[in-house]
Amino acid sequence: QVQLVESGGGLVQAGGSLRLSCAASGRTFSGYHKGWFRQAPGKEREFVAAIRWSGGITYYAESVKGRFTISRDNAKNTVDLQMNSLKPEDTAVYYCAATLDGRVGALGVYDYWGQGTQVTVAS
Numbered sequence: 001q002v003q004l005v006e007s008g009g010g011l012v013q014a015g016g017s018l019r020l021s022c023a024a025s026g027r028t029f030s031g032y033h034k035g036w037f038r039q040a041p042g043k044e045r046e047f048v049a050a051i052r053w054s055g056g057i058t059y060y061a062e063s064v065k066g067r068f069t070i071s072r073d074n075a076k077n078t079v080d081l082q083m084n085s086l087k088p089e090d091t092a093v094y095y096c097a098a099t100l101d102g103r104v105g106a107l108g109v110y111d112y113w114g115q116g117t118q119v120t121v122a123s
Contacts, residue, residue: 002026002112004096009117016121017084022096022114024077032112033104034072034079038092038119048094049081050104059104064090086121093118 008020020036035050049070050059058070067086072079079096093116101109 004098004112004114006094006096006114006117009094009119011120011122012086014086014088014121014123016086017082018086018119020081020083020094020096020117020119022079022081024098024112029077029098029112030074032098032100033102034070035097035099035104035110036070036079036081036094037097037107037110038090038094039116040089040092043092045095045107047105047107051079052102052104083119086119088121088123091119091121 003025004022006022012018031053033052036048037045038048039045047061049068051070051072067084069082095116096114097110098112099110103109
């Protein structure tokens with residue numbers, strides 16, 4: 001069974017930091033690009049960050065650029081999201097996902113999704 005499992009969510013004060021991790025199992029995900037998305041209550045799921053399979057090329061939503069950092073360890077089949085200077089508007093359920101499609105900012109191209117982890121930023 002192919003699984004992506006997120007961890008590291010929680011409650012943090014504004015200005016604080018959290019590190020999310022996504023572990024993959026059931027397959028190697030060799031060649032897959034990885035992304036993080038989030039969904040706040042009453043809003044659509046939106047792109048946060050992505051990293052290509054090779055070369056370490058990263059992409060970020062404007063709203064998180066300079067505050068969030070995505071990284072991956074292909075040997076361990078993991079992808080992390082370091083979130084600094086958190087704001088109340090970052091509150092959402094965060095999902096990791098995997099795709100072979102190069103359009104890594106597009107939600108619809110992702111084939112595998114985790115179950116999500118809640119991030120709550122208190123003001």
